[in-house]
Structure formats: C-alpha cells, structure tokens
Amino acid sequence: MPLALLALAIGAFGIGTTEFVIMGLLPEVASDFGVSIPTAGLLVTGYALGVVIGAPIMTVLGTKVPRKRMLMLLMGLFIAGNLLSAVAPSFAIMLLGRVIASLAHGAFFGIGSVVAAELVAPDKKAGAIAMMFTGLTVANVVGVPLGTLIGQSVGWRVTFGIVAALGVVGLAGIAKLVPELPRPQGVRLRHELAAFKNAQVLLAMAMTVLGFGGVFAAITYIAPMMTHIAGFSDGSVTWLLVLFGLGMVGGNLVGGKFADRALMPMLYISLGALAVVLALFTLTAHNKVAAAVTIALIGALGFATVPPLQKRVLDQAHGAPTLASAVNIGAFNLGNALSAWLGGVVIAAGFGYTSPNWVGAALAAAALLLAFLSAALERRDGTHGTVVASGAPAERRSAVHH
Numbered sequence: 475m476p477l478a479l480l481a482l483a484i485g486a487f488g489i490g491t492t493e494f495v496i497m498g499l500l501p502e503v504a505s506d507f508g509v510s511i512p513t514a515g516l517l518v519t520g521y522a523l524g525v526v527i528g529a530p531i532m533t534v535l536g537t538k539v540p541r542k543r544m545l546m547l548l549m550g551l552f553i554a555g556n557l558l559s560a561v562a563p564s565f566a567i568m569l570l571g572r573v574i575a576s577l578a579h580g581a582f583f584g585i586g587s588v589v590a591a592e593l594v595a596p597d598k599k600a601g602a603i604a605m606m607f608t609g610l611t612v613a614n615v616v617g618v619p620l621g622t623l624i625g626q627s628v629g630w631r632v633t634f635g636i637v638a639a640l641g642v643v644g645l646a647g648i649a650k651l652v653p654e655l656p657r658p659q660g661v662r663l664r665h666e667l668a669a670f671k672n673a674q675v676l677l678a679m680a681m682t683v684l685g686f687g688g689v690f691a692a693i694t695y696i697a698p699m700m701t702h703i704a705g706f707s708d709g710s711v712t713w714l715l716v717l718f719g720l721g722m723v724g725g726n727l728v729g730g731k732f733a734d735r736a737l738m739p740m741l742y743i744s745l746g747a748l749a750v751v752l753a754l755f756t757l758t759a760h761n762k763v764a765a766a767v768t769i770a771l772i773g774a775l776g777f778a779t780v781p782p783l784q785k786r787v788l789d790q791a792h793g794a795p796t797l798a799s800a801v802n803i804g805a806f807n808l809g810n811a812l813s814a815w816l817g818g819v820v821i822a823a824g825f826g827y828t829s830p831n832w833v834g835a836a837l838a839a840a841a842l843l844l845a846f847l848s849a850a851l852e853r854r855d856g857t858h859g860t861v862v863a864s865g866a867p868a869e870r871r872s873a874v875h876h
Contacts, residue, residue, distance in 0.1 A: 476593045481647030482586045483609035488640035489579055490613030498622035499630045507565040520569050521576040522807045529580025529804035533797045541589050542652045548578040553641035560634035584800025587784050604730020604781040611726045614719030619712055669791035669798040677848040678786040679805045681841045685745055687809030688838035689776035691830045694814040699827045704765045721773025729778035737782045741845045748775040749838035755831040
C-alpha cells in the first residue's frame with residue numbers, strides 16, 4: 475500500500491476524533507457555557523447535519539480543483555473549525571466551529587476514497603479504501619478515549635486544540651505524500667449528477683443509511699443500556715466503547731480484504747450477521763460478559779460493510795464517482811441521525827433501554843433485503859458491477875505504485 479494512504483488515514487483519524495469525542499465531553503461543555511445537556515447535544519446533531527449538507531456542496535465546489543489540492547483545502551477547513559471550537563467565547567460560536575469542521579468531513583472521505591482507489595491496482599481498491607478508513611476506526615479506540623480523558627482532566631478546549639494540531643499533521647502529510655493525480659478528462663458536474671440516475675447507486679446509498687443506521691440505533695444508547703440493564707458502572711462505558719472501536723478496526727480491515735474478492739457476498743454476510751447480533755443484544759445486554767462481546771461484534775460487523783458499500787458506489791458511478799462517493803459518506807451520518815431518533819422514540823414509548831436493538835436489527839435486515847434486490851437487478855440487466863454514469867466518459871484506471 476502506498477505511503478499516501480497513511481496521510482489520508484491521519485486526516486481520517488483527526489476527523490473521527492472530533493466527530494465522536496464531543497459525546498464524552500458534553501457535561502463539561504454544557505457546564506462551561508451554562509446550557510443544558512440536551513442543548514449541548516446540538517453540537518452532535520449540528521455536526522451530523524453539517525456532514526449531510528456539506529458533503530455534496532463542498533464536492534461540487536471542488537469539481538474544478540485538483541483532488542490533492544481539494545483535500546488540502548478541506549483539511550484547512552477542518553483545522554479552522556476545531557480552532558474556533560477551542561477558543562469559542564460562547565455556545566453559538568462553538569456550534570459554528572463544529573459546523574465548519576463538519577463541512578470538510580463528507581467531502582474528505584468522498585474524495586479521499588476516490589484518490590485511495592486510484593493509488594492502487596484495480597484488485598486492491600477496497601483494501602485501499604479500508605486503509606484510509608482505518609484512521610476513522612482507530613480514532614474510536616485511541617483518539618476518542620484519550621481526547622475525553624484530556625478534556626475531563628485539563629479542559630475540553632485543550633482537546634479541540636490537539637485535534638486541530640492533528641489536522642495540521644494530516645495536511646502536511648497530504649502535501650508531502652499524495653501525488654498529483656491527473657484529472658479525469660471530460661467529467662463535468664452534470665456527469666457527476668447523472669450518477670444519481672443509476673438505481674444501483676441509490677440502492678447502495680440506501681443500504682448505507684439502513685445498514686450503518688442499525689449500528690447507531692444501539693450504540694447511541696449504549697450508556698443507559700449498559701449501566702441500567704447490564705449493571706456496569708458509569709466509568710466502564712468508556713472501555714466498552716473502546717471494545718466497540720476495536721471491533722470497528724477489525725471489521726473494516728476484513729471488509730476491505732474480502733470486498734475485493736467477493737463484494738456482494740461480503741455484504742450479505744455482514745448485514746445478515748449484524749441483524750442477528752443486534753436482535754440478540756436485547757438478551758445479551760443483561761449479562762456483562764455477553765454484552766461486552768456483543769458490542770465488539772456490532773462494531774466489527776457494522777464496519778465490515780463500509781469498504782464494500784463505498785466501493786460499490788465507486789463502481790456503479792464509475793466515470794463520475796466523486797460526488798456520489800461524498801454523498802454516500804453523508805448517508806452514513808443520515809443513518810446515524812435517523813436511527814438515533816428512532817431509538818429514542820421506542821425508549822420514550824416505554825419499551826425499555828434495550829428496545830433500540832430491535833430497531834437496529836430491523837434496519838440492518840432492511841439493508842440486507844436491498845442488497846438482494848440490488849444483485850437481482852444487476853443480474854436482470856446483465857451488468858457486473860460497473861455502470862458508467864450517463865453521459866460521462868469512463869475515467870482512465872490509473873495504478874500509481876510507490
């Protein structure tokens with residue numbers, strides 16, 4: 475794998491840390507600004523919505539910019555947003571900083587996925603995408619717990635300052651290690667938009683919303699579920715989230731490896747197993763050991779779907795993949811927001827803290843049905859994984875070796 479992927483992974487590590495670390499620092503932020511915890515929760519919601527909205531907007535704005543330069547500009551935006559959060563004099567400014575940082579998220583992963591795939595041979599594309607996403611998964615194992623500890627010990631502003639510094643390292647790495655890739659000839663915004671006329675692209679994005687949404691239906695409410703049902707102490711939740719993160723790392727790497735060999739079978743297995751494990755979580759949540767194992771499995775199975783789903787979008791939108799790739803990253807966050815809301819609905823309805831697991835299982839099962847539908851349509855149409863967006867000339871496949 476080229477060293478350029480390391481630079482992309484460092485950027486992904488910083489982005490993953492800033493996305494999730496706020497969840498562990500909400501009490502401190504709320505206290506400093508004199509707002510309620512639900513109000514402070516807008517820092518999570520605002521970031522997720524910023525990703526959904528920012529992914530297509532930033533990608534469209536970057537259609538005329540070489541991909542390496544656009545990645546550097548996005549990291550600059552990420553740095554600025556986190557610095558603003560670190561020095562924010564008011565909650566409104568803090569929220570603005572979060573939104574600014576989130577605008578870089580979707581486009582970075584979307585464009586980064588395209589760049590990562592172009593850096594390697596055709597049979598290693600999903601593995602390259604997985605390598606970049608490893609930065610995001612490792613953030614949940616190292617960055618988030620460490621950032622939470624620092625924020626609780628010496629102040630949350632220090633945490634966001636460190637995250638901004640990580641952005642500087644990622645920016646320098648991209649500038650030094652990512653090659654100047656040739657721009658695809660003849661691809662225009664209308665070609666990028668034409669990819670969304672492809673039913674397979676839309677099905678892949680729907681699978682992303684539902685499949686990864688299944689994961690967050692359960693994980694969003696992991697703290698009350700584990701403390702009230704399993705009997706863990708409040709302090710144990712951090713380490714349970716580390717287990718979740720370790721599962722994510724393993725699942726991401728396995729998903730990337732096998733998606734290059736058999737993409738759709740990998741989706742069938744991971745989505746089907748995810749639905750079963752989420753359903754079983756309603757039972758295993760009552761036992762500490764079983765709950766801990768289940769949490770790691772949810773992380774592994776959930777992130778095993780990420781490289782194949784991202785590669786499926788790239789394959790099906792071949793010829794104009796950048797916007798579709800970025801929007802698919804937004805789809806992950808849309809799934810997170812939707813499933814977290816649905817999980818809250820069933821808890822509020824009186825079904826208990828384990829009820830979001832049933833929501834997650836249903837969402838994952840729905841994603842599996844869409845995977846079968848997608849494959850059936852592909853067989854009917856006689857296609858085999860690569861559909862050129864209407865009106866867009868196919869990009870040259872480039873393999874850059876280092």
